[in-house]
Each structure stands twice: as C-alpha cells, then as structure tokens.
Amino acid sequence: MNDIKISASGVDVFYGDTHAIKNVSVEIEGNTVTAFIGPSGCGKSTFLRCLNRMNDTIDIARVTGSILLDGEDIYDAKVDPVQLRAKVGMVFQKPNPFPKSIYDNIAYGPRIHGLARNKAELDEIVEKSLRRGAIWEEVKDRLDQPGTGLSGGQQQRLCIARAIATEPEVLLMDEPCSALDPIATAQVEELIDELRQQYSVVIVTHSMQQAARVSQKTAFFHLGDLVEYGETGHIFTNPEDSRTESYITGRIG
Amino acid sequence: MSDITANSASGAPRKGSLLVQDGRTQRRNAAERRFQIYGMIAVSVAVLALIFLLTSIVRNGIGAFSQTFITLDVVLAEDKLDKTGNRDRDEMAKVSTFGYAPLITAAIEDRIAAEGIEIEGLSKPVDLISKQAAADLRDFVLANTDRVGETVEFQFLASGRIDGYYKGRVTMASAELDSNVTPQQLMLADALKDTGALERTFNWGFITSPDASENRPEASGLGVAILGSLYMMIVVLVLALPIGVAASIYLEEFAPKNRLTDLIEVNISNLAAVPSIVFGILGLAIFINFAGLPQSAPIVGGLVLTLMTLPTIIIATRASLKSVPPSIREAALGVGASKMQTVFHHVLPLAAPGILTGTIIGLAQALGETAPLLLIGMVAFVREYPGAPPEGFFDPASALPVQIYNWTTRSDPAFVERASGAIIVLLVFLLLMNLIAIILRRRFERRW
Ligand SMILES: Nc1ncnc2c1ncn2[C@@H]1O[C@H](COP(=O)(O)OP(=O)(O)OP(=O)(O)O)[C@@H](O)[C@H]1O
Ligand SMILES: [Mg+2]
Numbered sequence: 291m292n293d294i295k296i297s298a299s300g301v302d303v304f305y306g307d308t309h310a311i312k313n314v315s316v317e318i319e320g321n322t323v324t325a326f327i328g329p330s331g332c333g334k335s336t337f338l339r340c341l342n343r344m345n346d347t348i349d350i351a352r353v354t355g356s357i358l359l360d361g362e363d364i365y366d367a368k369v370d371p372v373q374l375r376a377k378v379g380m381v382f383q384k385p386n387p388f389p390k391s392i393y394d395n396i397a398y399g400p401r402i403h404g405l406a407r408n409k410a411e412l413d414e415i416v417e418k419s420l421r422r423g424a425i426w427e428e429v430k431d432r433l434d435q436p437g438t439g440l441s442g443g444q445q446q447r448l449c450i451a452r453a454i455a456t457e458p459e460v461l462l463m464d465e466p467c468s469a470l471d472p473i474a475t476a477q478v479e480e481l482i483d484e485l486r487q488q489y490s491v492v493i494v495t496h497s498m499q500q501a502a503r504v505s506q507k508t509a510f511f512h513l514g515d516l517v518e519y520g521e522t523g524h525i526f527t528n529p530e531d532s533r534t535e536s537y538i539t540g541r542i543g
Numbered sequence: 544m545s546d547i548t549a550n551s552a553s554g555a556p557r558k559g560s561l562l563v564q565d566g567r568t569q570r571r572n573a574a575e576r577r578f579q580i581y582g583m584i585a586v587s588v589a590v591l592a593l594i595f596l597l598t599s600i601v602r603n604g605i606g607a608f609s610q611t612f613i614t615l616d617v618v619l620a621e622d623k624l625d626k627t628g629n630r631d632r633d634e635m636a637k638v639s640t641f642g643y644a645p646l647i648t649a650a651i652e653d654r655i656a657a658e659g660i661e662i663e664g665l666s667k668p669v670d671l672i673s674k675q676a677a678a679d680l681r682d683f684v685l686a687n688t689d690r691v692g693e694t695v696e697f698q699f700l701a702s703g704r705i706d707g708y709y710k711g712r713v714t715m716a717s718a719e720l721d722s723n724v725t726p727q728q729l730m731l732a733d734a735l736k737d738t739g740a741l742e743r744t745f746n747w748g749f750i751t752s753p754d755a756s757e758n759r760p761e762a763s764g765l766g767v768a769i770l771g772s773l774y775m776m777i778v779v780l781v782l783a784l785p786i787g788v789a790a791s792i793y794l795e796e797f798a799p800k801n802r803l804t805d806l807i808e809v810n811i812s813n814l815a816a817v818p819s820i821v822f823g824i825l826g827l828a829i830f831i832n833f834a835g836l837p838q839s840a841p842i843v844g845g846l847v848l849t850l851m852t853l854p855t856i857i858i859a860t861r862a863s864l865k866s867v868p869p870s871i872r873e874a875a876l877g878v879g880a881s882k883m884q885t886v887f888h889h890v891l892p893l894a895a896p897g898i899l900t901g902t903i904i905g906l907a908q909a910l911g912e913t914a915p916l917l918l919i920g921m922v923a924f925v926r927e928y929p930g931a932p933p934e935g936f937f938d939p940a941s942a943l944p945v946q947i948y949n950w951t952t953r954s955d956p957a958f959v960e961r962a963s964g965a966i967i968v969l970l971v972f973l974l975l976m977n978l979i980a981i982i983l984r985r986r987f988e989r990r991w
Pocket of ligand 2 (some may be wrong): 335383464507
C-alpha cells in the first residue's frame, strides 16, 4: 500500500450554473498510475484540472471542497498556484505547443524554474525529456524549428516531454494518446510506467485497454459523479455499479 | 450529415452522372458567381474613387514641388550694406530689408539692359521677383559678411504671379485685370527665360522653408509644419504606446471582471467615438489653462493627440491579446509560469503584430488630425523653427494638416497648389508609416 499523495474530499465544481462535479471524494496514491474513465462530458477533465488549480483560469468556474497534496490544502489562500503547478504538471487534452522552437518548448519550464545552471545542463534536460517523450529520434535534427510545425501526434509527445522536463511530482495527463499511433502509444505507456517509480500519474483515457494496461487504480465518472473507484483489476473484472459495468462492457464489447 | 439524410429520406440513393450538373448545383454555382461579381464591382468602385482622388491631388499639387527662380548678378555695394566698412555683423544687421531692395532693383535692371531687352510700357521689372527676395539676400549677406563689395550670382524666387504664368494659372488676359502683374512683365519673364536667367527647378524650399505671409505664396514651405508634426508624433508614440499597452494588458489579463472594469471598458469604446474637437477643448482647458503649458506647442498637441490615440491603441491591443488562443496561456501556466511570465513570454510576442498595427493606425490618425490642434493654437502663423528636443517641444510650431487647412483659407490661388502639395507630403508620410508597420509586422511574424 502506497501513501496518499492527493486526497480530495467533497469536491464540487460549477461552471456558472452547470454542476460539473458532484461531491467527489478520491484518494490518489503516490507511485501509482490512476486512470479516470467515463463517457464524454462526464467531468474527467474538469476534475483533473482541479488537481493543479487550472480551473482558476476559467472565470465562471467555482470549486468547493478540499483537495490535499501531501496533507496541504492546495486551495488554501496562502498557496501560490504557480508553485503548485510546478509540482503538479499537466498534459492537456488538445496538444498546445508554444509557437517557438522545439528546443525552447522543452527548455522553457526548466529555464523559468532555474533547473539548469548552464547551457550544457539545459541541453541535457532537453534531450532527456524528448527521449522520455518518445520523440527524440524524430526531432533531434530540427530542434530549432517551430514546435507548431509538427504533426498532431508529435505535438502531443512534445507536450508530454515539456511536462516532464520540469520534474513534477504528480503528472496529470488528459488523453495523452488520443492522436498517437500504436507504436508511440506503447512508448508513452512505457514512459508512464517508468514515471510511476518516482511520481504519481493521473491519466484520463477513453481506451479501456489502455486503462487496464497502465493503471493500478481506476475511477469511473458518470454525469459528474464518481461512481466507482478502486483497484483497476477489480473494476474491470468485477464492477460493483451497474453503470460501470454497462460502460465497460459496452466499450469493450 | 443532414444533407444525406434529407436526400435519402425518399429512400432512393442519388443517381445521375457526375459530368452533368444537377439543378441544385447550377443554382448554387450561379449564386456564387453573382456574389463574386458584386464583390468585384464594389472593389472597382473603391479603386476608381481612390484613383480619381489621388490623380486630382497629384495634378493640383505636383506644381508645388517646382518653382520659378530668376538668377541675377547682385552688386553687394559696401556703401549701402556696411557704411563703417569693418564687417561687423551687428552693425550690418541694422540695415533692414528695405536697404536691400534697391540692390535687387538695380540687378534686374542691369540684366535687362545687358540683354538688350526692350518692352513697350514695361514698369517696375522688380515685381518679377518675390517680395521675399530682399530678406533672403539679407540673410545671405549677414551669414557671409566677407562677400560684401563683391558681385555675387544669386538665385531669387520669382513672384507668385510669374510662377503661376509658367504653371498655367496666369495668362496674358488675366494679367490685364490683375493689379499684381502686367502683361509687359510676363513678356519680360519670357524674354528672361530665353536668356536663361529664369528657370523652373525642384523646390526644396517647399519642404524646408517655414510658412510665408499671404502675399508671398512662392516663399511658403512646410518646414515648421513637418517639424511640429514630427515632434507631436514623438510625444504620442512615447506616451500612448506604453500607456495604452500597459492599460490593455492589465484590463485584459489581470483585472477582475466586475462592474467597474465593465464600466471602464464601455467608456474606452465610447472615448474612441468622441469627436476629436472635444479632445481639443479638453486640451485647451487642462493643458493650457490649468497646467499652464504654452499655446501652439507640439507638447500640448502631442498630449491632446495622445488622449485621442489611446482608445484606438487600447482597443487594438486588447483585440490582439484576445486573439491569442487560450491554450497557449494554459500551456505556460501548466509548466508553472506565473501570470506575468505567461503574458510577457508568450502572449505579448504573439500579439505584437496586432499591437503594432493598431499603434501605427492610431499614429496615422493623429498625424492627420486637424480640429483639436486648431483649438490649442497650432493654427498660429509660425515662421521660427522650433528648437531641438526636448526644449523644442515647448516652442510654437505648426502641423501638417493645420498648414493645409491654413493654406486653403488664403485667397491667392497659388496657395491651392501649395495645399495640394502639402497633402501629397502628408500622404507620403502616411505611406511611410504604413510601410514601417508592414516591415515590423513581417519581422515579428517570422518568429512564429
Ligand atoms: N469552460 C467551461 N465552461 C462551461 N462549461 C464547461 C467548461 N468546461 C467543461 N464544461 C462542462 O463541464 C462538463 C464536464 O466537462 P469535461 O470537459 O470535464 O468533460 P470530459 O469528461 O473531460 O469529457 P471528454 O471525455 O469529452 O473530454 C461538461 O458538461 C461541459 O459542458
Ligand atoms: Mg476531457
């Protein structure tokens, strides 16, 4: 049993009058991959974005309840969301590389956090991150070209590499493989498994197989409710809630 | 999706050759062609109007860039200009322009005699030469005191009527009725032209000289107005760009969205629509009457134009900030950048081309603005060049559009040509500014 990394209790999220997350409590463990599954629009992204306070940037979004990271309330008035986001990195649902060079895309985070003392160290971080993001071989000769000029799947891997370049403790990934071919998907899943040694990873996915392959814990969301949360093996073989069962069986066939 | 369902509602799948257009496609294509024709008509009308406007301005104004000059040998008689003989500049400055007039009269009469020109009934040949000539000669002598006693070749401006004769404004018939010129003088001009003493050349004075009074249009120029406009543009750029961009960034990226910011937003949009003369009244009340700044000064004009330009810049800047996709902001925040880092590292560079365009449009508007400047006294007759900045900002000056307005109100037809010429200069400046905007935009866009 791993220690609890993130502990959310009684979380509600409103977009204006829309009640997007309804009283969700969940405990995310360290050194674990947690998968969020559920039908489109059920609030997976919304809940994920609560975990690094990305919802702060949406004016109409309102979050209540408590979310603790290592026992500290991340919604406490004293918490600087900037510091939080350095600890809790994120890969977004839509790839969003900076309109800068591939190199600068990766180097930006380490630069503003002062992770490299000189150019050589920065080069090293960039190469390591791109390798872990399974994209190094494709871009190593064109690091000075714009990241926006890559294909959709390459951009997604670039964004993964960018997120791990800052060495976050928790990595939130919103459908990181939605635009990837099976080979790149396998590489990213390998990366996720490797990251688990040091970090905890939360991944949103629409692929049941992927959830089953990479995660140890699975949470099933439905219309803003957390319907079921538990060991991945247990959820997939022996779901307790009928909604979970119909979703899983409907998808898997 | 809905198309397919609509068609297959009857149950029958689509049939027919792809090589034959069905009625529906034909109608659609016809509508598209019609729309293209409307568009082309609209564009042609706009282009024709522009061409008409430009050709009429150029036709009227191009003459202002050339001017008729008469070259004469002038004897700088020592006994008239420097009675003491010690070339003391202050001493010589006591001789007014009236003292120089006889030298010019003598010079032209000598020339007529030397060339053997005889014209029946010719009176006052010196009227061929601009009234400005004596002052120009005096300036020359005071600047070159050692030339006194010599005979120098000097190029005098021809008077406005003679110049007009060669530009087609004045004819023998009109000279008959004109108290400022006689047909005999025109004949003399032709005779001098044959000898090479009179010629028409490019007129730098139009761009560099200060304005001149009502009865000497040939001497008037845009020097003071160009300097005044330049100074005002500097003031506007230095004040409006940073204030406007800072205000927009704050409002767009940082300010909470509440009643107060809504109110500010509405008012900025309203300010952009306020007639410019209102800003003139405001400037008069605040900068001149209250703050005690001098009248006719570029600093006041610049401040007023800054107020006028700010809403334009703010609106353009906010629009270009808004057009930066939110995903870029999320990406930066997601790797742990602060709000300010996000704005300055990512959002602002992407918005820069739009901001620049907005600023230059604002500046161009300000450059052509006349009404508020009339109220703060920029319409005054200024012959002295303003000093070098920063003191020069407080010296009286004119401005290009005001100068144009000024010249169009004068009665001598020679000023019509001057005004059109000044419009050409103004347009050239506007074109240059737009060119700079395009170049800057290219440069910024190359960095993605
Ligand atoms: N910015 C927003 N403003 C208003 N409503 C929003 C916003 N973002 C999400 N919502 C609403 O919140 C609900 C949950 O959205 P969310 O994006 O979390 O779904 P999701 O589970 O990630 O779906 P998908 O699998 O399609 O990505 C939806 O009903 C959506 O309409
Ligand atoms: Mg989502």
